[in-house]
Amino acid sequence: MSVPKPPAKIVIHNAIRPLRSQHNEMTQQELADRIGVSRQTVNAIETGKYFPSLEMAFRIAHVFDQPLEKVFICDIGN
Amino acid sequence: MDASFEEKSIWIQLIGTVAGIGGYLYVAAHMFTAGVDALPAYAAVFLVAVGLMVVILVLGHILVAVTGRAEQRDERDRLIKWRSESNSGWVLAAGIFVAITCMIFSINNVLIAHLLILTLFAATLMQYAFQIFYYRRGMR
Numbered sequence: 001m002s003v004p005k006p007p008a009k010i011v012i013h014n015a016i017r018p019l020r021s022q023h024n025e026m027t028q029q030e031l032a033d034r035i036g037v038s039r040q041t042v043n044a045i046e047t048g049k050y051f052p053s054l055e056m057a058f059r060i061a062h063v064f065d066q067p068l069e070k071v072f073i074c075d076i077g078n
Numbered sequence: 079m080d081a082s083f084e085e086k087s088i089w090i091q092l093i094g095t096v097a098g099i100g101g102y103l104y105v106a107a108h109m110f111t112a113g114v115d116a117l118p119a120y121a122a123v124f125l126v127a128v129g130l131m132v133v134i135l136v137l138g139h140i141l142v143a144v145t146g147r148a149e150q151r152d153e154r155d156r157l158i159k160w161r162s163e164s165n166s167g168w169v170l171a172a173g174i175f176v177a178i179t180c181m182i183f184s185i186n187n188v189l190i191a192h193l194l195i196l197t198l199f200a201a202t203l204m205q206y207a208f209q210i211f212y213y214r215r216g217m218r
Contacts, residue, residue, distance in 0.1 A: 037152035040082040040213075049216025050154050 009077040016046045019064045019071065035059040083148055084155040085213045090138030092206040098131025099199045106192055117188055158217065162208035166201050173197020 020026040028042040035042075035056060044050035045060075052060070061071045081089075105123055114120070142148075173193060180190050 036150075037154065038082040038084070038149045040080065040085070041152050041154045043080075044154060044216055047216075049218070051218065053153055056153060 007076045011075040011077070012051060013048070013073045013075070014046065015071055015073065016042075016060065019066065023064060031060070031063060034063050081213065082155070083142060083146060084151055085210070086142045086146070087139065088206055088209045088213070090135060090142065092203070092210070094131045094134035094138065095199065095202055095206070097134055098127045099195065099202075101130065102127035103192070103196060103199060106195075110188060110192070115186070115188060117191060120188070120191075154217070158209050158212045161212065161217070162205045165208050166204035169204055170197055170201040173201070 016031070020028070020031060028046070029039045032039045032042045036059075037056070041050065045052050045056075057068060057072055061068045064071060102124055105127075106120055109120065109123070174197065177190050177193050177197070180193065
């Protein structure tokens with residue numbers, strides 16, 4: 001029996017920047033205050049320099065009142 | 079520099095450690111080559127060095143807190159700290175191993191003590207360097 005291989009490449013994007021725009025031009029600082037991190041951490045998440053924990057990802061999705069998969073988009077390659 | 083309070087704190091600690099402990103090691107090396115062979119003679123210099131380091135840390139953090147926004151450490155800060163400690167921990171372990179080996183061969187206590195201080199200094203600098211690297215480049 002062959003063991004299924006994991007996907008070779010997973011790329012995770014996020015829609016935080018457009019979602020901030022849609023929410024009255026919410027600033028990074030406002031989002032940071034609402035999820036309890038520094039503004040630089042929000043910036044790192046937005047620019048893909050840091051992937052947040054699952055808990056933090058849910059917090060961000062909750063702020064925008066969106067399901068998680070609308071905020072963090074995963075492209076799975078082979 | 080667009081840095082969080084925690085990153086600025088790392089820079090202050092780096093400067094304080096280099097000035098304090100780095101300065102001490104420089105003076106201690108000169109004392110040792112001049113023939114000072116008793117540990118108590120180094121203690122006063124070490125206390126001054128630690129005092130200098132504490133002053134730099136306190137003043138630096140006050141300056142950063144006054145000019146910016148003091149923030150709690152968040153999950154990214156904690157992850158960067160854990161990964162950096164993990165990357166630099168082997169330096170401390172290697173230094174302790176060498177120091178124990180030196181004890182077995184009854185090497186001068188002054189040298190062993192300073193080998194341990196040097197090891198702690200190197201491991202700490204390496205940790206700060208990794209932290210700054212991860213803050214600048216990001217963690218994926």
